[in-house]
Amino acid sequence: MKKEITISLTVLIVAFVGVYFLCDFPIVLNGNQKELINISGTTQVKFNPLESIDFSTGDNVAYLLLGKADIKELPPKMIKNKLLECRSNDILQNLKMDFIFEKANGDMATCESKLLIYKGSKLVFCSSFVLTDRIVGMQNGLVGWANAQSKESLKNSFLLFKPINTPIVKL
Secondary structure, X not given: OHHHHHHHHHHHHHHHHHHHHHOOOOEEEOOOOOOEOOXXXXXXXXXXXXOOOOOOOOOEEEEEEOOHHHHHOOOOOOOOOOEEEEOOHXXXXXXXXXXXXXXXXXXXXXXXXXXXXXXXOEEEEEEEEEEOOOOEEEEEOOOEEXXXXXXXXXXXXXXXXXXXXXXXXXX
């Protein structure tokens, strides 16, 4: 009986360690939300898709869900983690003020990362997003590729996002 328990525990530990090294943590459930942006007219060259969102009240949260390759390209001072979050309305309000983009009339080859913003439990913004030391931009079906106008300010806001280190996260 003692031998069977030891074998069972060993198998569980080996399985857990194997899953840990093979999987990308945290495992994000419902992380494949479709694009959701709101801009008043797609003919604008410069736009702020967050301008109509009120971050001054309520439970607001922004998630930066990073692709594995994109984590390596983050600005040097940023925490290297698959999922970063911000629940501070003040930080989100500052992010909103600097969230101005300009259409580039093209597409980025591959965007693996996403920025998702929730107001309460409702998804109010979702777009592919690139955040490196040299490039800050978003890509989606409505506007194509768009470059951030205030890259340094946005990077400073994203520096304040906190890592999520739980094994499973439901967005």
